[in-house]
Amino acid sequence: MKNENSTPRRRAAVVGAGITGPLLSLCLVRLGFEVDLYEAYLRRAQDVGSFLNLAPNGRAVLERLGLADRVLEQGTAAGSITFANHKGRVLAENPERTTNIMRGELSAALREAATGAGAKLHSAKRLVALDDIGGDVWRLGFEDGTRAEADIVLGCDGVHSTTRRLLLPDAPRAAYTEVVGSGGRSRIGAGELPVDGTFHMVFGLRGFFGYQVMAPGDVWWFENHPEPRERTFAELAETDDAQWVAALAERHRPDPGVVRRILTASTGPVGRWPVYEVPPLGTWHRGSAAVLGDAAHAVAPHMGAGAALGMEDAYELALALHEHPSAQRAFTVFEESRRDRIAALAKQARQTGAVMTPNRRLARVIRDLMLPVAIKQGVRKGSEAYSYRPSRWPAQGDRN
Numbered sequence: 001m002k003n004e005n006s007t008p009r010r011r012a013a014v015v016g017a018g019i020t021g022p023l024l025s026l027c028l029v030r031l032g033f034e035v036d037l038y039e040a041y042l043r044r045a046q047d048v049g050s051f052l053n054l055a056p057n058g059r060a061v062l063e064r065l066g067l068a069d070r071v072l073e074q075g076t077a078a079g080s081i082t083f084a085n086h087k088g089r090v091l092a093e094n095p096e097r098t099t100n101i102m103r104g105e106l107s108a109a110l111r112e113a114a115t116g117a118g119a120k121l122h123s124a125k126r127l128v129a130l131d132d133i134g135g136d137v138w139r140l141g142f143e144d145g146t147r148a149e150a151d152i153v154l155g156c157d158g159v160h161s162t163t164r165r166l167l168l169p170d171a172p173r174a175a176y177t178e179v180v181g182s183g184g185r186s187r188i189g190a191g192e193l194p195v196d197g198t199f200h201m202v203f204g205l206r207g208f209f210g211y212q213v214m215a216p217g218d219v220w221w222f223e224n225h226p227e228p229r230e231r232t233f234a235e236l237a238e239t240d241d242a243q244w245v246a247a248l249a250e251r252h253r254p255d256p257g258v259v260r261r262i263l264t265a266s267t268g269p270v271g272r273w274p275v276y277e278v279p280p281l282g283t284w285h286r287g288s289a290a291v292l293g294d295a296a297h298a299v300a301p302h303m304g305a306g307a308a309l310g311m312e313d314a315y316e317l318a319l320a321l322h323e324h325p326s327a328q329r330a331f332t333v334f335e336e337s338r339r340d341r342i343a344a345l346a347k348q349a350r351q352t353g354a355v356m357t358p359n360r361r362l363a364r365v366i367r368d369l370m371l372p373v374a375i376k377q378g379v380r381k382g383s384e385a386y387s388y389r390p391s392r393w394p395a396q397g398d399r400n
């Protein structure tokens, strides 16, 4: 296990091949680490019907790594994002270039890039145990009874992270945000809505709706609304798709007609999810193991920031591990450089969520009065959030 310079190669076990995990694996392999990437599922039920909007800061990471074209060709660019109230009046526009992409396709493209660079992907490997067995070595145990060892363990296993629970048993659990999200695709008449390269957001009276016309007649949409009672993913899935979209269409009856038009033309599976966030953790690491991405700091999705933050994390943590021979030192440097940014974004996402999905009548009245100002402030904060750009990639890591 020696590299060209005959210094020992560090073995990294990355847990979770969603978005953060594959990108981190790719970065580490390029920097000379030996990487095993463990994933519980090949295809997650949660990914069905679900697309995300990748912000410019995420795109910047992919560009820096030379991956933007090949990964983002799976998606469709939006030249701007508009924000309208429930009467359909456009109150603000964010001229940033973003990309809408199916979550499963983004993940698959990143996994392909990671394995192409030399990371070993092990699927159907659900982490269930993690033990420090001394000598700076960790033993990972999987649900199928198999085991593996690594010098460094990096938990990228999402909002309900098992790595976080095993590594940091006192850390708070993910908290339900009292919001349910849905997403799907609709087919409408080819000329009904223009293919205008715009991601349209509508602050409805009882829920938030977003859509983009991807090609003539092909619309991708998502919806968020308040639901104080927590229901699991499985419980939400008990309602069939037709009933689910009919209920959403009813919910959006007071809003611009385009919302109901799109919802009632929904075809194919409709994804739906209870939305969680991870309260701030005291630390993100113990010894030579750490959590990152949603596992460390899932923020409410109302700023469309989570995936891009995971990409930033992957890039920055790989660089820190490259620069610091001690993993603990690397994790400390990484945490110090990331905490304030993440905390500010989490706060902003929570504030945006309260405006998007007010759950009491009074809150709704106040929301409508303050909406014009709140949206403009949100657009400005969004631009600040998007402004991260990665530093230079080390020359010796350019080879793949």
Ligand SMILES: Cc1cc2nc3c(=O)[nH]c(=O)nc-3n(C[C@H](O)[C@H](O)[C@H](O)COP(=O)(O)OP(=O)(O)OC[C@H]3O[C@@H](n4cnc5c(N)ncnc54)[C@H](O)[C@@H]3O)c2cc1C
Residues within 6 Å of the ligand: 015, 016, 017, 018, 019, 020, 021, 038, 039, 040, 041, 044, 051, 052, 053, 054, 055, 125, 126, 127, 128, 156, 157, 158, 159, 161, 162, 163, 181, 182, 273, 275, 276, 292, 293, 294, 295, 301, 303, 304, 305, 306, 307, 308, 309, 310
């Ligand atoms: C409704 C909603 C809308 C969103 N919209 C946006 C958006 O528009 N833009 C945006 O940037 N972000 C958005 N996000 C956030 C974004 O999806 C997440 O921030 C992003 O997916 C985090 O990536 P990750 O790799 O850290 O975690 P995940 O994508 O959750 O990946 C975790 C991986 O770990 C695997 N795993 C879990 N447990 C184990 C285990 N024990 N062993 C092995 N593997 C395991 C999972 O199967 C999964 O593949 C949204 C989130 C929600 C809920």
